[in-house]
Amino acid sequence: MAETASTNADMKIRAQSGIAEGLWLRAERQSGGVGRLGRKWESPEGNLYCSTMVGCHPDDPAPSTLTFVAALAVHKAISAYLPHDDVRLKWPNDILASGMKICGILLERAGNAVIVGIGVNIAIAPQVEGRAVTSLHRERADINLGPAEFLDTLAQYFADTVEEWRRSGLAAILTAWQLNAHPVGTRLVTSDADGGRLDGEYAGLSDDGALRLRKADGAIIEIHAGDVHVG
Incomplete structure (x- = not known):
């Protein structure tokens, strides 16, 4: 479609009608795109919105862990088009x-679907306030690469990763995620439940996908939600 308010909102409507997995919706532009924590997602033509x-x-793993599935699939698709390997995952997605x-990745529950x-x-x-941003073209991907071609690649990686998530379980997905993330010991900054700043070192993920943060005193705490910044 040329333009919509939000492909997520459009997909919710279709999910309620009982569509099967495998359908993707893509828009050239979004007028009401939303990112994590309700942030506005700028949607100029030329990028992928799907x-x-x-x-x-x-028998599936917890639905919330699809965030790692999506991140892995996007990581594979981006890596397939870049001439360098400096592509890293940062918790959670x-x-x-x-x-x-x-x-940007956003998961929303819609009845018995995500x-x-x-x-x-x-x-x-x-531009994203407080963030350094880039694009595939800026990272030296083929200048002729467009959203439709990229989505064809992404959809296949996504289907394969969902299948792996169901067949092998969350542990296999988290292992693959960590292999493509910043290394253990990377300095991270996040916040606690009260909004206070937390500094520490990345210490891997828990069995359920929580971020493990090693504080200066050696104590390890688990982060289940929030923004994380490297350095």
């Missing part, structure tokens, strides 16, 4: 190219 749906089955944000919204900077790197 959503899909994953049904929740009784950020993808950094050359240390800069290149993607809507997965993905935005990837392909041609343009819109």
Whole structure:
């Protein structure tokens, strides 16, 4: 479609009508795109704005862990088009190219399904307050690469990773995620439940995907929600 308010909102409507997994919606532009924590997601033409749906089955891992599935799939797709390997995952679902944000992922529950919204900077790197951002073209991907071609690649990686999540379980997904993340010992900054600043070192993930942060006194705490900044 040429323009919509939000591909996630459109996919929610379709999910309620009982569509099967595998459908992707893509818009050239969004007038009401939203990122994590309700932030506005700038949506100029030339980038990828898309959503899909994953049904929740009784034997699946926790639906919230699809955030790691989505991040892995996007990481694979971005890496396939870049001439360098400086592409890293940052908890829980950020993808950094050359240390800069290149993607946004938003999961929303819709009944017995999870809507997965993905935005990837392909041609343009819109300004994000407090963040360094980049795009695939800026990172020297083929200048002819467009959103439709990228989505074809992403959709296949996403389907394969969802299948792995169901077949092998969350532990396999978290292992793969950590192999593509910043190394253990990386300095991170986040906040506690009261908004206070927390500094520490990345100490891996817990079995359920929480961020493990080693404080200066050696104590390790688990972070289940919040923004994380490297350095």
